[in-house]
Amino acid sequence: MDGVEMRSTIRLVVKALVICSLFSVTLVFAQDKQDKQGSRNAEVINVAVAANFAAPLKAYAEQFSRITGIEVNVTVASSGTLFAQIQHGAKFDVFLSADTARPQALIDAGKVHKDNMYQYAQGQLAFVYASDISPHIDAKPHKEEPYKEESIYLYKLVKQVTTTGSGKLAVANPLLAPYGEAAKNTLTHLDIWDEVQPSLVVGKNILQAYQYFTTGGVKGAFIAYSSVNIDSTVNTSIPNIHVIRVPEAFYQPITQALVINSNSKAVITPNVFNTLDTSDTKGVEHLTELTILPSHLFVQYLLSDAVQSSLPRWGYKRSVSAKASNEKASSTKSSEPT
Structure with missing residues (x-):
């Protein structure tokens, strides 16, 4: 083999090595990217x-x-x-x-x-009740005493719930669930907390309190407003159901x-x-x-x-x-x- 052929052969070998090297790097990069994606997915x-x-x-x-x-x-x-x-x-x-x-x-x-x-949301309390006795009304704020009419109306509703049918009212456990504590705050604000004690059915969480109501075990319940806001069956599964949002002034912020x-x-x-x-x-x-x-x-x-x-x-x-x-x-x- 003369010098010209030798140099030509060397150039071909070098080109082949470069191509293999680039291909190898590409494979490694692709595999690394795939590994990262797989790791994240795992x-x-x-x-x-x-x-x-x-x-x-x-x-x-x-x-x-x-x-x-x-x-x-x-x-x-x-x-x-x-x-x-x-x-x-x-x-x-x-x-x-x-x-x-x-x-x-x-x-x-x-x-x-x-x-x-980190704070991620502000909750709202609602009261749901199934009754043919009281129609739902929208009370207007009282100028001299804010929420006076709302207080009277909610007080009457709770009284009716606890004296109708089973006479039971559902709340979440105030010691375990903040919405249960908010319900207690509300009943205390209405000056009826002690009076309704014998009528309370206490759920371990807010979903259980709501379940007591949807299954017909109680005539009324204090629940998260979000529960009725997202439950499309709430207006059809129980006859004469009503939902009111409890004024935030009645309970500590959730x-x-x-x-x-x-x-x-x-x-x-x-x-x-x-x-x-x-x-x-x-x-x-x-x-x-x-x-x-x-x-x-x-x-x-x-x-x-x-x-x-x-x-x-x-x-x-x-x-x-x-x-x-x-x-x-x-x-x-x-x-x-x-």
């Missing part, structure tokens, strides 16, 4: 939620899973029951309570980081807060979902490359503008703190130099 979050928020939480969890590929396991019980389980070592990544007291108690006990509590169950500070801002176009495949794929923990990402989703603005459809008010946080993040971003 991730699972365990979430505990207060009974009143179970329906919207499950819907939001499904949306989140479709967007991110991260599976969400949901456990439903009263806030008090879930709180006790966490205290005894239950491994929930996120706990959505129906109050702020229990999440704060976990912080005070040193079980979670002090900055890992501010619902969550905690991320970790002693490390969670990464919640900036909220990636506020700038994410879920119809953009590339944008959604970008989530698989983020180093944010799945539980942090899930909380970001719950606090995002899209989720918060949808809460009224479920019978809740959006969280004031979530709105303020999102506005602050947006303001900070807009003030950054370009």
